[in-house]
Amino acid sequence: MSEENLQxxxxxxxxxxxxxxxxxxxxxxxxxxxxxxxxxxxxxxxGWIDTKxxxxxxxxxxxxxxxxxxxxxxxxxxxxxIYTHGHMDHVSxxxxxxxxxxxxxASKYLPDxxxxxxxxxxxxxxxxxxxxxxxxxDRAIRKVVRPTKTFLGDMTFxxxxxxxxxxxxxxxxxxxxxxxxxxxKAVFIGDLIIGNQFPNIGNPWKPTRxxxxxxxxxxxxxxxxxxxxxCNGAAxxxxxxxxxxxxxxxxxxxxxxxxxxxxxxxxxxxxxxMIHAVKIPEHLKRSPFLKRYYSRPEFFVxxxxxxYHGYFDHNPAHLxxxxxxxxxNEIFGLIGDSKKIIKKSExxxxxxxxxxxxxLLDVLIQAKPDNIEALKLRMKLLKTIGENDKCLMSRNxxxxxxxxxxxxxxxxxxxx
Ligand SMILES: [Zn+2]
Numbered sequence: 001m002s003e004e005n006l007q008x009x010x011x012x013x014x015x016x017x018x019x020x021x022x023x024x025x026x027x028x029x030x031x032x033x034x035x036x037x038x039x040x041x042x043x044x045x046x047g048w049i050d051t052k053x054x055x056x057x058x059x060x061x062x063x064x065x066x067x068x069x070x071x072x073x074x075x076x077x078x079x080x081x082i083y084t085h086g087h088m089d090h091v092s093x094x095x096x097x098x099x100x101x102x103x104x105x106a107s108k109y110l111p112d113x114x115x116x117x118x119x120x121x122x123x124x125x126x127x128x129x130x131x132x133x134x135x136x137x138d139r140a141i142r143k144v145v146r147p148t149k150t151f152l153g154d155m156t157f158x159x160x161x162x163x164x165x166x167x168x169x170x171x172x173x174x175x176x177x178x179x180x181x182x183x184x185k186a187v188f189i190g191d192l193i194i195g196n197q198f199p200n201i202g203n204p205w206k207p208t209r210x211x212x213x214x215x216x217x218x219x220x221x222x223x224x225x226x227x228x229x230x231c232n233g234a235a236x237x238x239x240x241x242x243x244x245x246x247x248x249x250x251x252x253x254x255x256x257x258x259x260x261x262x263x264x265x266x267x268x269x270x271x272x273x274m275i276h277a278v279k280i281p282e283h284l285k286r287s288p289f290l291k292r293y294y295s296r297p298e299f300f301v302x303x304x305x306x307x308y309h310g311y312f313d314h315n316p317a318h319l320x321x322x323x324x325x326x327x328x329n330e331i332f333g334l335i336g337d338s339k340k341i342i343k344k345s346e347x348x349x350x351x352x353x354x355x356x357x358x359x360l361l362d363v364l365i366q367a368k369p370d371n372i373e374a375l376k377l378r379m380k381l382l383k384t385i386g387e388n389d390k391c392l393m394s395r396n397x398x399x400x401x402x403x404x405x406x407x408x409x410x411x412x413x414x415x416x
Pocket of ligand 1: 084087172191
């Protein structure tokens with residue numbers, strides 16, 4: 001995933017432009033090494049390796065139309081498809097490559113992931129709308145070709161003159177499978193690195209990811225001293241010194257931030273303080289391998305915290321809480337005046353505290369969800385927070401909720 005794919009649409013008067021990386025279906029093709037080919041879409045890519053006895057394909061892209069275009073480029077019989085993990089942008093195009101009945105290899109846990117996606121289809125449509133700036137409608141779940149062979153641990157096979165060493169791991173997902181091809185001095189590591197972006201360890205909508213195991217797995221990759229690192233499904237290629245530097249930067253930032261979270265958990269620091277206290281090491285802040293255009297450090301902190309820590313934040317008021325709405329209603333009853341809350345929120349905004357203003361305004365919006373003035377102010381706050389935010393996941397969230405408020409205001413006016 002590179003920076004040019006992560007540019008937002010231009011801002012509007014009453015909102016901010018979102019970032020859409022799912023709307024491009026024309027892959028870019030490259031042949032970075034002899035016998036190695038890659039096809040890249042903004043969100044993910046795939047790669048294939050020619051051998052004297054056929055082709056091994058790694059990942060199958062998100063879009064079946066793009067997959068057809070890749071199929072048109074592959075010469076030789078596809079003998080084997082390997083899924084680096086079960087995220088939909090890596091497994092959705094497989095149908096296009098099944099003509100010669102290849103073996104489809106994946107981690108033992110990958111089919112469970114596909115089952116979960118089917119089970120949670122409506123929820124996943126909703127969160128995709130927030131995360132990816134796409135309309136929320138009842139998309140039928142895309143039927144993914146299931147693996148014909150699954151395994152856990154290490155597995156090696158040869159095809160023609162090349163060896164394929166496969167290793168399962170827990171990192172971005174629990175169903176990672178990365179590949180080492182010693183004859184090419186190359187590793188294909190899926191999303192263990194997402195190009196030049198800060199690792200996608202914390203996603204606000206998704207289950208926790210495996211930070212410590214992730215660092216250890218990258219250390220295992222580094223120990224092979226690969227000349228070529230192919231990531232993001234295979235389409236992003238780091239070579240030589242750059243490969244080593246990308247591995248070093250990712251490992252160090254994960255280890256450092258993970259250890260800070262652990263230390264703060266042991267100090268019983270509250271999570272809302274922790275997300276501001278944990279820092280990227282100074283010398284890595286401007287690393288060309290850790291740009292924060294996809295994920296961001298606060299999400300990382302939440303993620304590691306959730307992995308080690310229960311929901312309870314050690315405030316007795318939060319062990320068995322009443323519904324939030326009920327509590328906000330009581331607080332609002334004491335304040336008793338919408339104008340007072342709006343005035344204070346505007347004051348906080350003018351002092352450069354839009355997040356604090358947003359949380360205060362929430363008392364009013366929860367108590368009086370049809371207060372148009374409050375909704376308009378919230379749009380303004382979200383715009384202020386969002387317009388300087390370059391991170392795809394948070395920027396698209398601000399964008400999504402501005403549009404939700406816009407819709408609510410429109411329907412309230414219609415009913416007036
Ligand atoms: Zn992924």
